[in-house]
Amino acid sequence: GENVEQHPSTLSVQEGDSAVIKCTYSDSASNYFPWYKQELGKRPQLIIDIRSNVGEKKDQRIAVTLNKTAKHFSLHITETQPEDSAVYFCAAKTPYGNNRLAFGKGNQVVVIP
Amino acid sequence: EPEVTQTPSHQVTQMGQEVILRCVPISNHLYFYWYRQILGQKVEFLVSFYNNEISEKSEIFDDQFSVERPDGSNFTLKIRSTKLEDSAMYFCASSAGTHRRDTQYFGPGTRLTVL
Numbered sequence: 001g002e003n004v005e006q007h008p009s010t011l012s013v014q015e016g017d018s019a020v021i022k023c024t025y026s027d028s029a030s031n032y033f034p035w036y037k038q039e040l041g042k043r044p045q046l047i048i049d050i051r052s053n054v055g056e057k058k059d060q061r062i063a064v065t066l067n068k069t070a071k072h073f074s075l076h077i078t079e080t081q082p083e084d085s086a087v088y089f090c091a092a093k094t095p096y097g098n099n100r101l102a103f104g105k106g107n108q109v110v111v112i113p
Numbered sequence: 114e115p116e117v118t119q120t121p122s123h124q125v126t127q128m129g130q131e132v133i134l135r136c137v138p139i140s141n142h143l144y145f146y147w148y149r150q151i152l153g154q155k156v157e158f159l160v161s162f163y164n165n166e167i168s169e170k171s172e173i174f175d176d177q178f179s180v181e182r183p184d185g186s187n188f189t190l191k192i193r194s195t196k197l198e199d200s201a202m203y204f205c206a207s208s209a210g211t212h213r214r215d216t217q218y219f220g221p222g223t224r225l226t227v228l
Binding site: 004032034036042043044045046049051089091093097098099100101102103104105106 | 116117144146148154155156157158161163168169171204208214215216217218219220221222
């Protein structure tokens with residue numbers, strides 16, 4: 001089945017700087033890639049997603065890029081703020097099966113004021 | 114904005130006991146899921162449910178697990194005889210129909226502790 005890896009496991013950035021989290025996936029047929037943000041004690045919140053027919057998607061300070069050749073996708077957060085501190089999970093979905101998401105292990109992002 | 118809800122937030126049980134975890138998906142959604150996350154590990158898919166039947170299950174979802182949609186709003190996960198290794202955070206999720214079924218919305222989770 002699909003295997004998703006996330007790096008780095010922990011990322012500390014100064015407030016105002018950019019943060020980039022990268023995920024790799026194993027199944028070249030995967031066609032949907034969501035990112036979830038989870039603050040301590042709260043539910044995973046979908047923050048952005050991308051489909052395989054698109055190379056980049058942006059929503060205000062958040063962007064996701066997809067490189068299908070290399071089988072990796074990245075989350076970019078610009079002008080980081082303390083409220084961006086959370087665990088970020090990436091996931092991938094293959095076109096077969098029934099919407100099963102394969103998740104990465106999560107990245108702890110710490111924004112230092 | 115509608116959200117997926119789950120109860121209880123924390124469940125403590127003795128090994129061998131049955132537990133039922135409850136979820137209320139977003140009201141107009143058609144696809145329902147259970148995932149779990151053992152502490153320090155990845156979120157893992159357990160099962161998906163559509164049109165009142167299981168549409169896919171993982172290798173984790175053995176005969177000890179079952180799911181049910183007993184009425185028009187609840188979606189439950191039952192573990193018949195809990196083991197220590199069932200201790201985890203269990204997340205319910207739901208997605209809408211047709212072209213929006215990719216997008217899954219998660220509940221806050223139930224932390225299950227098996228002693």
